Amino acid sequence: MLVLSTALAAASVDGTWTRDAMIRDAKERLLNGETLPPDLDERLMRLPPADRIEVLIFLRRSGMMNGPGWTSERLLAPARTGESR
Numbered sequence: 099m100l101v102l103s104t105a106l107a108a109a110s111v112d113g114t115w116t117r118d119a120m121i122r123d124a125k126e127r128l129l130n131g132e133t134l135p136p137d138l139d140e141r142l143m144r145l146p147p148a149d150r151i152e153v154l155i156f157l158r159r160s161g162m163m164n165g166p167g168w169t170s171e172r173l174l175a176p177a178r179t180g181e182s183r
Contacts, residue, residue, distance in 0.1 A: 115141045117149035
């Protein structure tokens with residue numbers, strides 16, 4: 099129940115994710131021993147580039163995200179809006 103309420107509180111009213119909400123959600127997942135959500139890439143691509151980079155830095159430093167890095171083109175791409183692909 100706590101995890102569900104945390105996830106719901108992390109997203110804004112219109113369902114979009116902010117930098118702070120994503121970091122808060124990642125902290126909760128880390129403390130609860132959970133993995134990152136499967137739609138993390140989509141959520142990140144909806145953020146402005148500066149916010150996206152900050153979330154990625156947090157995820158890397160916390161040890162939650164490892165593996166290949168992101169290309170500079172992908173990091174700096176404009177935020178996606180509307181429906182996902």
